[in-house]
Amino acid sequence: AGTLRAGGLLVLLTPADWGEHPDADYARLAEHPWRPEALAARYLARLARLLEADPGVIRWPAGEGPRLPALPRTPPSPSASPADPDCLTRDQAMAVARLLRLRRRRPLVITADRGRGKSAALGIACARLLTAGEPEILVTAPRPAAVTSLFERLAALCPAGERHGQTFRLEDRAVRFVAPDALAELAREGRAGGPGRLLLVDEAAAIPAGLLGEWLAAFPRIAFATTVHGYEGSGRGFALRFRERLDRRTPDWRGLHLGEPIRWAVDDPLEGLVHRLLMLDAEPPVAEVVGEPVLRHPSRDALARDEPRLRGLFGLLVQAHYRTTPSDLRLLLDGPGLGIATLETGDTPLGVALTADEGGFEAALAERVARGERRPRGHLMAQSLAAHAGSREALTGRLRRVLRIAVSPERRREGLGRRLIEAELSRARDDGRDVLGASFGAEPGLMGFWRVLGFRAVRLGLTREAATGEHALMVARPLTPRGERLVAELAARFQRALPGLLAFELPRLAPEVAAALLAEGAGPALDAADLRDARDVAAGHREPALARPALQALVRHALARGQAADGEALCLLVAWGFQGLGTEALARRLGVSGRREVTARLREATAALLADKRSCT
Numbered sequence: 001a002g003t004l005r006a007g008g009l010l011v012l013l014t015p016a017d018w019g020e021h022p023d024a025d026y027a028r029l030a031e032h033p034w035r036p037e038a039l040a041a042r043y044l045a046r047l048a049r050l051l052e053a054d055p056g057v058i059r060w061p062a063g064e065g066p067r068l069p070a071l072p073r074t075p076p077s078p079s080a081s082p083a084d085p086d087c088l089t090r091d092q093a094m095a096v097a098r099l100l101r102l103r104r105r106r107p108l109v110i111t112a113d114r115g116r117g118k119s120a121a122l123g124i125a126c127a128r129l130l131t132a133g134e135p136e137i138l139v140t141a142p143r144p145a146a147v148t149s150l151f152e153r154l155a156a157l158c159p160a161g162e163r164h165g166q167t168f169r170l171e172d173r174a175v176r177f178v179a180p181d182a183l184a185e186l187a188r189e190g191r192a193g194g195p196g197r198l199l200l201v202d203e204a205a206a207i208p209a210g211l212l213g214e215w216l217a218a219f220p221r222i223a224f225a226t227t228v229h230g231y232e233g234s235g236r237g238f239a240l241r242f243r244e245r246l247d248r249r250t251p252d253w254r255g256l257h258l259g260e261p262i263r264w265a266v267d268d269p270l271e272g273l274v275h276r277l278l279m280l281d282a283e284p285p286v287a288e289v290v291g292e293p294v295l296r297h298p299s300r301d302a303l304a305r306d307e308p309r310l311r312g313l314f315g316l317l318v319q320a321h322y323r324t325t326p327s328d329l330r331l332l333l334d335g336p337g338l339g340i341a342t343l344e345t346g347d348t349p350l351g352v353a354l355t356a357d358e359g360g361f362e363a364a365l366a367e368r369v370a371r372g373e374r375r376p377r378g379h380l381m382a383q384s385l386a387a388h389a390g391s392r393e394a395l396t397g398r399l400r401r402v403l404r405i406a407v408s409p410e411r412r413r414e415g416l417g418r419r420l421i422e423a424e425l426s427r428a429r430d431d432g433r434d435v436l437g438a439s440f441g442a443e444p445g446l447m448g449f450w451r452v453l454g455f456r457a458v459r460l461g462l463t464r465e466a467a468t469g470e471h472a473l474m475v476a477r478p479l480t481p482r483g484e485r486l487v488a489e490l491a492a493r494f495q496r497a498l499p500g501l502l503a504f505e506l507p508r509l510a511p512e513v514a515a516a517l518l519a520e521g522a523g524p525a526l527d528a529a530d531l532r533d534a535r536d537v538a539a540g541h542r543e544p545a546l547a548r549p550a551l552q553a554l555v556r557h558a559l560a561r562g563q564a565a566d567g568e569a570l571c572l573l574v575a576w577g578f579q580g581l582g583t584e585a586l587a588r589r590l591g592v593s594g595r596r597e598v599t600a601r602l603r604e605a606t607a608a609l610l611a612d613k614r615s616c617t
Contacts, residue, residue: 001274002114006264012051016062019045026334031356031378034336042304042333047277056269086124086157091258092117098256099125102198102221107250109204109242110225112258113271118225119146121258122200123153129198130158130170137175138192138219140183141202147177150202184211188508190588193218203227208469209242216249228257229280278326284319285312285348287408293343293350293416295423300340304333313342313349320406338403341423343416351407353420357433358382359399366395381437381474389459389493393486399476400428402438421453425477434483441470442513444566450475457517458490460498462505471509495521499552502578511575515555515565518574523556530554531610538607544576544599551606552577558609569605576602 001010022029022041030036051057060066084093095118098108112118126137141147144166154168154175155161161170166177178186183199186192193199197219204212204224215222224242246253260266275281303310314332318324331338332354339355358379361369368374370386381401385394402424407416428436440446442460455475465472476491478484498521502514533550536542544551555573563570575581575589583595590601 001270004263004270006268010270014048014051019048022334029331029335031336032376039336040300040334042300043330046304046333050277054273056273084124086153087121088117088262089258089260091260092121092124092262095121095256095258096124096128098254099200099223100128102223104220105250105252107216107246107253108223109246109253109255110223110258111228111255112225113229113261114227115261115263115271116258117262118227118258119149119202120153120262122147122202122223122225123150124157126150126154126168126175126200127157130154130161130173130175133173134198135173137198137200138183139175139177139200139202140180140207141177142180142206144177144179146203150200151175151177180207180211184214187214187218188588195220197221199223201225204242208464209245210464210469212242213245213249216245229275279311279314279318279329280326282311282315282318284315284408287345287348287350287410291345293345293419295419296342296344298340298342300333300338303340309347309349313340313352316349316352316406316408317354317404319409321404339400339424339427341420341427343420349408350411351405351416351420353405353424354403355400355424355428356403357398357400359395359397359434361395363392363396366392369395381439384439384474385459385490389490391486391490394490397434397482397486398432399435399437400424400431400433402436417449418453425453425479429479432480434480435476435478435487437474437476439472439474441465442473442509442517443470444510444512444516447473447513447516451516451520453477456487456491457520458487458494460494460501460506460517462501471506471513491520499578502574503580507579507581509579511571511579512566514579515559515567515570515574518556518578519559519565521556521560523560524553526553526557534606534610538603538610540603544602544606548577554606554609558612563609563612569608572601572605573609 004010019041022036022039023044024036026036026039026041029039052059058066058068082088082090082093084096087093087096091112095110098110099121102108110118110121122139126139129137139147139150151163151168155163158168158170161168163169168175178192183192193215198221199215199219201207201212201215201222201224203226205226212224261268261271264271298309298313303313314324314329317328317332332340335356337357339357341353341355342349343351356378359382361376361379361382365374365376366386369376369383370390370392372387375383379395382394382397382399385391402421405417405420407420425436436455437458438450438455440450447457455477457473458476459474461472464470476487478487498517502509506514530550530553533542533547534554537544537547537551551573555570555577558570559565565571572586572590576586581589583598586598586601587594590598592598592601
């Protein structure tokens with residue numbers, strides 16, 4: 001639908017019994033041991049019901065003539081001509097004007113639905129800036145195809161320029177596309193960014209928030225553009241969550257929303273219909289304070305027929321997660337073994353948790369999965385623990401995983417998320433589950449939430465997740481004696497491997513995250529010799545590198561005694577002592593010039609830990 005222009009026609013060929021049984025694509029939902037034909041088809045039935053009820057849909061039954069609806073023939077009111085001759089709408093002209101006036105430490109965030117010309121606006125601005133003498137503009141997006149229209153407009157407005165691969169040159173000036181990962185590496189090494197540099201980010205909702213935050217620091221002039229509703233990523237969740245980072249780091253940021261379409265008329269009936277069908281515009285309900293929230297487990301049959309309640313619940317999920325697509329709506333309605341828990345006041349959902357059951361494999365199948373010979377569909381956590389931690393018991397045990405948890409923005413910090421997880425712990429225990437687990441991007445705030453609830457880290461991904469830009473962390477809490485043994489073994493093996501992973505595979509992991517993970521392990525005992533060595537370092541009598549084991553023991557001892565994992569001294573010593581960051585990297589992190597200053601900071605950090613009585617008792 002998003003590829004059509006005004007005057008185009010979208011034709012759907014649908015079966016007469018649509019929604020009575022799953023279609024072939026349900027094979028992607030059928031997790032082991034489910035068969036696709038055994039799943040419910042609530043999602044398809046809902047689509048058929050909404051299409052049947054829409055007065056603007058033309059129906060043409062096989063073998064018959066079309067049933068033509070009585071549609072109003074009101075022509076769209078044309079937009080007033082924008083003052084900018086290169087722009088097609090006033091909104092687009094305003095975006096270009098804002099881009100040309102980007103100021104230091106004042107990021108611009110442009111949001112729009114599909115077909116509003118935001119990428120073209122970036123291209124028009126690039127052409128104007130190059131012509132005015134801007135030496136270089138860096139452009140990034142999740143994939144090069146996302147900026148095709150940017151380069152098309154740039155080439156049309158600068159016919160004297162030439163494009164070579166992902167770079168457009170006009171004399172000695174250039175617009176250059178750099179992939180997000182490569183740009184992040186260049187920025188960390190100090191080879192991108194710096195005073196006066198300009199960065200334009202398109203489809204920002206599909207780029208990890210961690211990278212966006214790094215670029216805020218590296219580029220004094222920066223603009224983000226993203227699609228709010230659509231398959232590109234849940235721009236609504238991006239807009240809400242990234243705004244928090246902007247408020248903290250660059251409170252003078254500016255926002256601009258492009259509402260006027262270019263490809264079709266305002267209030268186009270097809271756009272509205274597609275949004276309703278796929279819930280692309282679902283919003284969380286207004287969370288009015290009316291009594292104590294009640295825990296419920298709604299029936300999916302009832303939910304599929306209660307459109308306002310379904311929209312409110314799905315809206316909560318959209319605003320809480322960066323990546324929510326229509327396939328998540330199908331999973332919500334038809335995913336096998338899915339559990340739904342909500343906290344509601346009246347009919348308004350304030351929080352929601354989705355869970356799925358995993359494991360319970362026969363021993364022979366578990367062995368084949370652990371050896372990599374079989375890969376049954378689904379069971380993400382159980383199979384990951386088997387493949388990466390060698391645990392057959394994770395496959396034969398009965399696990400339940402929290403897929404999503406979301407709370408209304410107006411009701412956060414009220415303990416609703418905790419109530420949902422505590423309820424799920426109780427329900428999983430009653431259902432005979434051995435373990436309740438979860439997987440999420442390793443970030444100190446989220447890690448603290450799960451740790452307070454008694455969950456322990458059992459696995460950390462070695463590469464950053466595409467959706468979050470963070471390493472996926474798996475946590476688990478036992479519910480039965482069998483679960484106690486399984487979680488204890490997994491957590492012990494993870495802590496045993498953690499120092500080596502930090503030193504070799506994870507040197508770029510955020511030190512705050514590394515410290516929080518180290519805090520869960522006991523670590524070596526801190527003896528008198530270690531204290532003496534640490535004091536020698538603090539006093540300047542010994543090089544820190546010659547007392548590294550003692551400083552490592554001091555750090556783990558401090559963490560085990562409850563010192564905050566995000567403390568400056570602890571994070572510096574973790575980055576140096578466990579992750580092996582060299583002088584140059586530490587100097588960039590600390591904002592100092594060389595080895596002498598870095599060594600001085602290490603001595604100060606050691607002295608700070610020694611001065612805290614919790615570290616030395």
